[in-house]
Amino acid sequence: MSQKEKIKNILADGAKHCSSEIIEKLYPIIDYRARIAGLKKEGVKIKSEPCGGRCGREHTANMFRYWIETQPVQAGLFELRKLHAYEI
Numbered sequence: 001m002s003q004k005e006k007i008k009n010i011l012a013d014g015a016k017h018c019s020s021e022i023i024e025k026l027y028p029i030i031d032y033r034a035r036i037a038g039l040k041k042e043g044v045k046i047k048s049e050p051c052g053g054r055c056g057r058e059h060t061a062n063m064f065r066y067w068i069e070t071q072p073v074q075a076g077l078f079e080l081r082k083l084h085a086y087e088i
């Protein structure tokens, strides 16, 4: 399994995962940011936000939390309708 696939597997539960957790689980990983960018390019909807220690660990560097956006179908339809109404 490639590191990209491993990251996808970690994020697949829809929960937010701190980059420190990803690094720990995939150690030694070369560049998780590049793998995440690669996944995004493949169409995986990965969102991120600054962690700021919300994972319960203290960070000396700027860490981000990542998760895969899972949107209910209903919300998608609503967005589509809104867009359609706007265009008219």
Ligand SMILES: [Zn+2]
Pocket (backbone or CB within 6 Å): 018, 019, 020, 051, 052, 053, 054, 055, 056, 057, 059, 063
């Ligand atoms: Zn964190």
